[in-house]
Amino acid sequence: MNELFVDTNVFLRFLTEDIPKQAQVVEHILQHAATGEITLSTSAFVMAEIIWTLQSYYELSREEVRDKVLAILNTPGEGRKRKHDRPGHGRVRG
Numbered sequence: 001m002n003e004l005f006v007d008t009n010v011f012l013r014f015l016t017e018d019i020p021k022q023a024q025v026v027e028h029i030l031q032h033a034a035t036g037e038i039t040l041s042t043s044a045f046v047m048a049e050i051i052w053t054l055q056s057y058y059e060l061s062r063e064e065v066r067d068k069v070l071a072i073l074n075t076p077g078e079g080r081k082r083k084h085d086r087p088g089h090g091r092v093r094g
Contacts, residue, residue: 003039004029008049011042015050015068016058034076047072 006029013019014026033040047069054065 002037003041006040006042006046008046008053011046011050011072012053015054015071030075036076040075042072 010026010029013022014030017023029038029040032038050072051065051069054060054068055062060068
């Protein structure tokens with residue numbers, strides 16, 4: 001099974017759909033993760049960047065940000081880093 005580390009910009013393209021073609025590519029990746037074809041991983045740092053960017057740049061409310069972050073965390077096939085913040089180190093499936 002392939003594992004992909006997903007950074008802030010990838011999630012932001014999907015969550016904001018500000019660049020529609022890129023959002024479609026990310027949706028395709030998430031569909032592959034949902035079917036178990038690939039495993040996605042990210043880090044606490046990426047999640048913090050997403051929260052900060054959605055609140056400060058996109059000016060979303062705390063509730064909107066919460067809903068978007070929960071959508072990421074509940075994505076089938078998405079694992080999260082717990083101890084380390086680098087791809088390939090300390091991966092724990094979420």
